[in-house]
Amino acid sequence: MGPGVVVTGLTLGALAVVSLLAFQANGAQDRAGGAKPAATTAAAGTPTTAAPSASATPTVPPPPVTSGTGPRVVYSVSSHYVWLVDPKKTPQVAAAFQVLPGTVEPTPGSYAVYSRTPTGVGTDGRQIEHVVRFAQQNGVVFGFSAAVDGTTPATGPKTPTADPKAKTGGIRSGRAEGQLLWDFAPKDTKVVVVA
CATH class of the missing domain: 2.40.440.10 (L,D-transpeptidase catalytic domain-like)
Known part of the structure; x- marks a missing residue:
């Protein structure tokens, strides 16, 4: 398998993850009953x-x-x-x-x-x-x-x-x-x- 195939595979995987996260974020607003103010907390608690x-x-x-x-x-x-x-x-x-x-x-x-x-x-x-x-x-x-x-x-x-x-x-x-x-x-x- 050549480096071009690996890079293409990684790029497609990254795009799929970003698309999934964007979809989930958009749906979370709808499930919460509309736009509400929010703070986000990073994994480290910051x-x-x-x-x-x-x-x-x-x-x-x-x-x-x-x-x-x-x-x-x-x-x-x-x-x-x-x-x-x-x-x-x-x-x-x-x-x-x-x-x-x-x-x-x-x-x-x-x-x-x-x-x-x-x-x-x-x-x-x-x-x-x-x-x-x-x-x-x-x-x-x-x-x-x-x-x-x-x-x-x-x-x-x-x-x-x-x-x-x-x-x-x-x-x-x-x-x-x-x-x-x-x-x-x-x-x-x-x-x-x-x-």
Whole structure:
């Protein structure tokens, strides 16, 4: 078998794999009920976002138009997504990812990060990290965090609490996303909650 046959075989195999991955990616959007913001995580656990191309729909859509302007963390109560937005950067959306809300949602509006804690214990008894608090309403503290045990919105309980009657405002992300948010949102960073 000559080198030309080997190269041709490898090229055809690579094209088949790329075509299959493109087909699966296109079908995943349809199975999920339409376009939703997403963050991707590489095999090593490093979060990444795909840059938009001229011929493809961006992987990370812009934040809701009602989220205002300037650098900000945007949290959507209805879709349970977070966007980290910095208009001075390209792309402006540094990351977008799904989160798991507590039992109570914050009221839509504009807030600011007022407290940060590197580690702690969540209301569900799990060790948490990268706690970024932005609001208090009716005795409930609202903030973002990640479970140290790796529990993510996809693998965790439906509400992050051991007591189903407890009112909790913890908004849980995966660890990689929690690190991104921690790095992005120092004290006084604007947090916009949209419906």
